[in-house]
Amino acid sequence: MEFTSAASVEEATALLVEYGTAAQILAGGTDVMLQQARGEISAGVLIHIGRIPGLVGITGNGSVRIGPLTTHRSLARSRLVLMTAPALAEAAATVGGWQTQAVGTIGGNVCNASPAADTAAPLLVAGASFELTGPRGTRTVVGDSFFIGRRQTARATDEILTAIVLPHHPERTGDAYLKVGRRSAMEVAVVGLAARLTLDVDGTVEGARIAACSVAPTPMRIAEAEEILQGSRMESEAIAAAGEALTRAVSPIDDARATAAYRTRVLPGLLARALGVAAARAERGVG
Amino acid sequence: MTVSVGRSVVRQDADPKVRGQAVFGVDFELSGSLHAVLVRSPIASGRIRSVETSSAAAVPGVRLVATAADAPRILSGLALADQPLFAGDVVRYEGEPIAAVVADTVTIARAAAARVVVDIEPLPVVASLSAAVAPGAPLVHADWSTYRPSPGLPDWPRHDNVVGEMRFDSGGVDDVFSTADVVIEDVYTADRQYQAYLEPKSATAVYEAGRYTIHAAHQYHFNVRDRTAAALGILPSRVRVIGHHMGGGFGAKLDVGLEPYAALLARLAGAPVKMVNDRVEDLLSCNSRENAIIRVRSGVTRNGRILAREFLVDMDAGAYAGDTVFLTSIALFVAEGPYSVDRTRVVARALYTNTAPTGAFRGVSGTYLYFALERHTDNLANALGMDRRDFRIRNAIDAGHTMLNGQVLEDSDLLRAAFDAIDEVAPWETLGRGPNRGVGIAATVWLTNPMPGAVTLRLEPDGSLGVVTGAAEIGTGAVALGVRQVAAEELGIDPDLVVLTMPDTDAHAYDGGAQGSRTTHIVGRAVQHAAAGLRERIFGQAAKLLDSGADELEITDGRVRMVSDPQRTVTLGQVAGAAMFDGGPIISSGSYATPAPKHDPDAATGLLFATFPTPTYHVHVAEVEVDPVTGRVTVLRYLVAQEVGRAINPAGVMGQIQGGVTQGLGYALWETLQIGDDGRYRQRSLEAYKLPIALDVPRVEAILLEHPADAGPYGAKGVAEPPIVPVAAAIANAVADATGGSIVRLPITPDDVLNALESSKE
Known part of the structure; x- marks a missing residue:
């Protein structure tokens, strides 16, 4: 198994194109490393995206934009999330233990698409949309269409999740x-x-x-x-x-x-x- | 006044363990060591057609692949000689060793082990207790009648899949049942519990000059020596076992694990061999607490007297007898519990199944036997419309109670003190009030293991005291605190001046292992015997130095002084130094084993464990709340009143109680190894096997009852094992009270709680 670390979204998508189905994106690794160890996946190349700038953090002005590398711990403690979608903070705070929450990411949680993914249900009720970037550019998938099957999402193998957007939060x-x-x-x-x-x-x-x-x-x-x-x-x-x-x-x-x-x-x-x-x-x- | 006993002295081994400096079994490695892994059966029952090892042996870095053909053709076992090292013809449980690969690294050994091709023809699986005794059930051991007990044991009643059967009948039971006002019958079941110690099983062995040296992190080093020798067909004196720090055992590391394999492979490879279980194989192959079915029937009078009791227990031994066959005897001591019953019948059977062999786990069998007994006791009280606590106190045993084996409990009135002690802190009628809340109570008599121990004390010229013993420190503090503090007390020195050894079967006299809360009690007594001789030599030597008579001296604060002239002193170090060339080093040895209490050895048949020595008395009370939506149980309060004789180290005892209760809560509410129809466990990792976590466990409120008698060192009796024994009983009774329904199995699942809530509404 090879390991490579991408410096930009463009480089990451180029690597995904190059390695095709042998590629596995690695963010926090709390799912991928276990799945690899248990033989549930057998990635040829791990493409680490943790060093790509601009994929971490929560910003808001009306809508809330969540970088996919934002950790569960950050989500659980984010004032913005607690004010606009506390369910998401509550879900993030229940993922595994603190060690998992400190390195596990929301992007990993939704892209792994476990039937038990904690952050998925609050994202669905928030009407979240998922921004996917690939060689053909960027597209947006609305929440309900993102999870399409057991451990399957609308993400194409040459795309990476670049943002999760929660729409404006109505009054009351x-x-x-x-x-x-x-x-x-x-x-x-x-x-x-x-x-x-x-x-x-x-x-x-x-x-x-x-x-x-x-x-x-x-x-x-x-x-x-x-x-x-x-x-x-x-x-x-x-x-x-x-x-x-x-x-x-x-x-x-x-x-x-x-x-x-x-x-x-x-x-x-x-x-x-x-x-x-x-x-x-x-x-x-x-x- | 004591200098050491009764003080919460700090452990010397705590600092290095916290810092990661302590060398545990898994850390220990000899230079030039090879690594071995076992190839285990993937199925629970089958006939081995072939084992193809050549492609594994061809992997670069592989030194050898061993199978049954390379091992002595010997059956051995703790109680019954029924188990081969490697399965040769048939496999009897998932995880049974079939071959071993020895390689330069663990990674190579694992990769090569995956290339050993085992062709097994599946055979019918005996996956449950009911299947084991069903008419026409397949025999787990076709050759059971040819098996012989291990040396020193008389044979006992056994047949087919029944590997052990203990029977007691006081006579007239059925007649008394027919006169009872109320007869209640209940059936309970309990699942298996994995010991789930932090450090998986391991062993490192080397073969040199015709002898095997085994480095172990084990509870019972002399048993490793004897059982390894039996498995290899050699004399015990050809095996040396050296102990290292261990990351917990809870009973699973009393019988041998990987040690005989490491020994055999070290000889075959001509180099040291190290083996460490990975967590999955450790869980799947562990000698976990046995699953069981318990049938209890009682006849009572309207005013609450228990006239008759029938107590029928089936325990799952798994594929080999292990030590579970001994545990049938425990049923004799729990059938009545700490209550008076006029007439009793007890039948306890250990059954073979195609599952991993079960074995000792803290509070052996007592956890589920008391669960059944105390749930049933609640049902008796409720049926009579009597308060559950009052019913217990009314029937509680008094001083001089005679157990079913004829043993008299002289101090059994201490149980009543335990009921009172809890009520002072948390009055019974104030607990469990409010919707979805309940309270449970359970009482227990438990034993202190009587196995022998020994010690040699050495007084050194620097004033330190060497405590040379084969006793194992399992992590409880039994040696690190208990033995050390008793030794310090005996010489009136600071406990920090005591130097403890690690077990070594070549260097030390026999020790019965870290089991049944025995170590502080037994080895502490041995220390006292040794100290008497040590003091005699000290006084004799000091008398010369102080120009006095030996009987005019006393030891205080690390010095020997004249009683009549306290200014005339000499340090213990000076005494040891002077003795060095005047009679030689000051040493003294002592031994102890609890004498068997007077009893009737013929009271029952198949009774392999005939007495209940050095008993202690316990009452536990639990207050719980159940969630009517999810069925989850929250433990609000947990109270323990425990008779300890004397707490040598109160903080250590409190730690054992908090730990024992925590493990008991896990057993009551979360932990299970369920067995599928294929004989394989359904929980196959620590993700699926739910251990309690800190958030789920309340701070246990413990009351230590001290009645220093003459039994132990400064009165100390066994303390570490009992706190797990009544926990499932107290919790189940509290959940039954909270729901108004019936709780009949362990662990109590959320579904069980919701069912109990629904049934009470109907």
Whole structure:
């Protein structure tokens, strides 16, 4: 296995073109190095992008632009993220342990596209778009189209993720991310659930977005649940109906972490809890 | 006043361990060392058609590839001689060694091991306890009837897949059941638990002049010597085992691991050979705590007297008897627990399955036996409408209680003090209040292992005291604190002047290993015996220097002085120096083993472990909250009242209690090795195998009950093992209380909690 470090986005994409399917992008390495060690991937060339300038950091002026090399730890502590999308900070703060959070990146988390990727669900409810740069230039993929299959994204093999953009954050909007794991930390999500609500002044739901991870081959939006909540005033019947819709929309599996039945079973209660947090934040105008 | 005992002295080995300077087994390497890895069976049961080693042997840097053909054709084992070094004809569990590759580096050895081609014809898999005793079950060992117990052990009842069976019957049990007002029957199950020590198993061996020297990080060096000798068919005196710092063992490093392989391969290769398990093979092949099924039935009177009890236990020994066959005896001592029962029947079986052999883990068998007993005790109290704590206290054993083996517990009223001590800190009726909250209580009697130990004390001219012993420091502080502080106390010197040795089976007398909380108790007693002789020589020598009678002297603060004239003194160092050419170095040796308590050896059949020496008494209380959405359990408070006799080092004892409870919480709530239908574990890494982390564990509130009796050094009894024993019981009782439902298996999963909540609503 070879290792090479790219100095610019152009150099990185040129290397991706040169090595084709043998190439593997390396950012924080918290997924790639484990997958390589376990033989789950067998990269011919590791292309390190950690030294490319301009890919780190969070900037905002209306919309929020997140560099793909921004670490989970930075996301979890970012004032801008905590003000506009606290669910994303909450998700980042639950990835692995502190060591993983200190080197693992949001770009790596979404491009690895694990069904359990913590940051994916809050990005989906935030309406994030993904900026991909390759030899043919730069294009933008809207959140829902980015995750296309188990460990598959819309990124072409010669493209790199150069930014994640969260659109302008409306008034009276709040979100939340709840993660179910066996322990209090150091867990891969058994279920992860993000909710975002925009409330009218009288408490009517103007906008509702629900997304979940570890319940299907990809992190996913749950449109059926969103439609039920839309226009409701968060009556318990509406929340229960949304919970039912949520359980119908998912297709979880049995694995060593939990059974499919357990994953389905916790969803309605988890949704009600997440909606409660999101609504409270919407009322306070935070998140 | 003591100078050392009862003080939280700091460990001498803490600093080098924190700094990474301490040399552990995995760090130790002899110059010119080769590296070996094992080729292990990928399936749980099969007949070996062929083992093709030539392409592995051809890899540059490979020195040799060994198989069963290169090893002595010998079966051996801790209790029963049923296990070969390498599988030759059949494989009986996933991970069973089939071959070994010795190479210049670990990387080469691993790469070459992957090129050993093993052709195995799959055979039916006995993957569960029920499958092992099903009619027509395949035999894990077709030749079981030809096996013989290890030297020194009488044979015991066993047949087919039943590798051990212990039976006790007090008689008249069924008659008494028929007179009971209420009869309750429960069935409980518990999964396996991996010891999950920080340092994986390792061994380095060299063969020289007809003898093997093994460098080990082990709990029980003399057992490594004896078991390696048995596996290789040689005398124990041809094996020398040298100990190094070890990163935990928790029972998994009492039997041999890689040591006999390293020894054999070192001889075959003509060079030192080092072996270290990687974490996955360590987890898959470890002698974990056995899974079990426990059936408990009791008949009680309306006013709460326990008339009759039936206690039926099946334990999974795995593919070889290991030490699990001994553990059937533990059921005899837990069947009644610390409560009075009129008539009892106990049957405990160890069963062969096509799974990794199980073995000792802190609190052997007691964790799940007490889980079953104490869950059942809650059910009895609830069925009678009695308070669960009151029911226990009403039935608690009193002083002079006779156990089922005929052994009398003289001090068993200490248990009542433990109930009271917790109630003073956290009154029972104030705990577990509020929605989704619950409280659990469990009581335990546990033993201190009686195995022998020995020590030689050396007084040096610089005033230091050498403590020469084969006792192993497993990390608990049993040697680093317990033995050291007892030795310092005996001579009235600063504990920092005590110099401890590392175990060496050539240099030291026999030691029974770091097991069953024995080391401080047993070796501490040996130190006291040795110190008596040492003082005699010191006084004799000092009397000459001080021109006094030996009986006119006392030792204080590192000096010998005249009782009548305290200004006339001489230092201990001066005494040692003077003795050097007047009688020779001042040394003295002492030995100790706990005498077997009086008991009836014929009380039960198949009883390999007949007594429960130096008992201690324990009550644990847990307060929990369950999450009605996720089923997660949060432990809000955890209280321990533990009879310790005397805390030689209170901080060390508190550390053992916090650690034991933490390990017990892991067992109760997270840790499991589930066995698939193919006999393979479902949890195959420390990512899937959930150990508790700091955020999940409360600060344990421990109350040390001290009743210094004459049993231990300054009264000290075993302290390290008991704190894990009642934890699963207390937690399960608290979760059952919080949910209003039934908890019947370990670990308690979120699904179990949600099911319990739902069943209580119906």
